[in-house]
Amino acid sequence: MPTPPVGTETGGPAGRGQARTDRPPQSLSGEIRATVFLAAPLCIALLAEMALGFIEYKMAGALGAAAFAAAGLGIQLVYVPKLLAMGTLYSVAALGSHAHGADDHDRLVQVMRQGLRLAFFLSFPVMAILIVADDGLRAIQAAYPGFDVDVDAIEGLLWWSVPSVPAFLWFQTLRNFVTVLGRPIIVTVIAVLSLPLLALVLWLLMFGKFGVSAFGVPAIGMAISIVAWAQLVTAVIYIRRARYFAAYDIFSGLIHHDGRLIRDLVVVGAPIAGAYLFESGMFFGSTLAMGGFGNDWLAAHNAVLNVTSITFMIPYAIGQAATVRVGYCLGAARPADARLAGYVGIGLGLSWMVLAAVTMWLAPVLLTGLYLDLDDAGNAAAIAAAASLFPIAAIFQFFDGLQVTALGTLRGYKDTRVPMLIAFIGYWLLGIGGGVALAYGMGLSGPGLWWGLAIGLLASGLMLLMRFDHLSRRRIRATLA
Template structure:
């Protein structure tokens, strides 16, 4: 029991600031959604569609560059500072290489939405959001790289400070640019996107400044020879990161496709979907932070050749995440109307349909909270073992073969509508959680026997 408590404390010391940073970063999207609500439920539908597209692409590419945390954690366990510097440089170069084609995709996503049968008004609003925020994409990915490196070096608290400060700046920027205060023009939905873009760049520069000025980190000589491409390291990052990004793509893609199907069902289901999804995304950030810490802890223990400690570093966070997400699920179940009131004026008759729809979706979200938390933390534990390919195939099977197919059957054949789509999501996450937890158990036992 003492070893479990010791690992729990070590995990929480790293996970709390990372989870706080994830929450704060998600709070940027949350604040954007709340302020979209001030422009009306129609703006939430269209602007939220743009937000889902952007967030999905950021999540996928963040998964790819998160491979830096795996290699940096192992190098930290071995005490190899020079390799950590080189991993950092190659991670940033990878972020640059990936960002530019994705920015082109974001700029032209309105055409894709048209092909997917989305409402023209929703497409126009989505484009109003995507056109400005695409300029923040490189900063988002660069920040993800530096966050991975800093967490691997046990410098997670600064990430929290940077992101929390960024959220405050973003909210102020939203208000100023959205309504045209302090002499700025009133940009409406586009103002929200421009404020987020500026926030991402400021957070990136703050992280760079910290890494260059902090006395303990100066010995790493970060960013020295940053333009030098090292194919072996870059290849390792891509080889390990692509399956991680693939897993994130299959999960995030499932939610994004669900958003498109909601848009097909109508503006009311789409607006309700975005409210429920944004709420779930907020609570999900805590197990994401725990997952990042789990990857680091497992990787560090493997670097120290201590598989028993690595096993504990994997299972303790899974238990912590399950307890937390169970509590969040109860809140969703007991207080759905209060949650929806954060986004819309529930007393306005024109919002009644969206409010009731969102409440029904939150009921489903309450049920899959625990599965969502377990699967992301188990995935983090597997990344600490550099096991990334099999989890990607698990995602294909669970998210799409089980979750999406079941959701479509319930939605269109049994006429459950959006509730059916969300029930499918819950089932897909449950299957993923079970398989990934079993796989970590299997692999860590092999480490112990070897």
């Protein structure tokens, strides 16, 4: 009989450190079912979160191409430092899934409590970065006159988003908690309910309804903070009251500091943050580089990047599920099942990306119309630029799906340092380095930049796949020895 999906193999939080070695090997169909069971609600939640970004972009687009360009850059500036902290906190899922697989309830609870403490500490440097980020933009603008985005609008967006940071990081830690236990549906519900809240707040504050002043682009930062705190409060209330989660009592004892466990979380999580830095830095660097070609190319880049970010959420969620599935199987001393779980995750991610790539290849103008008014003559240049980028993005998508799912499987092995180095080589040396060389050195402008990104993801995806295959085989051999 196939192993049930993760989170259903125990009767609750009663286990005490006994790895499950007495179960039969997992079947392919059983592993696919287990991964889909875990990934599906995560996919919906992540797509809902991307829909939040889409709403922000869409409403900013109504203010014109210049505001759309500023909003896109500002949103990325908010997201990148948050992503670094979130990467460090991803170690909560890696360590927590191992503890859950071994039925070590006490270890799991301590991982979650110290993860919440770590999230609190990490919020301070992230907020500091957001406060000073506009100074960096002004320096770039002074050095490159062609970089003519509205920095004042971006500054307002950044400042208003600062209060969102601690709430965002705590919510991400709680997402790891419920995912490790195989019950991420609450995250899905919260993410979906956040959509109308964000739309309402943006409508009121961006355009100035019911006597409220029209803040324009900075309203995005206000909405980000309001939604982040609403999400956290809802999650905390639910986890404290739901019988299954309340039995873990993760909110008690937060004042107690476990330096060794914090160190373990950082040792595993810091390289994940490094990989996130290189990946997000690649996209942010490409946005800055695209800004050198003017607002039309920057607006086109923002549109294409947002579409690829939305489709990316599916394999990203599958990669998260693979981390938990692989970690769970390793914690239960089942390395062959861990290898199977990894390849199932990679296969599911690639299958989705084929569909996404075909859509981008066949309907570039239609997708651009989701962000910019196709009937507005003032958007004609940006629309044409986006149409030239989408076919390249279609190729880029496949390799993006490969690298993110392979990364997820490796995190299940707590293997994070080598993947970070691979990320640096693929994302920066080949991705940004190659893209800038093609765009500026060879005069290919925007398309050259995107070809560089595709090459970087191809290289990193193949290297990560080889790394996973090597580690999974070695772990099986070690068990048989």
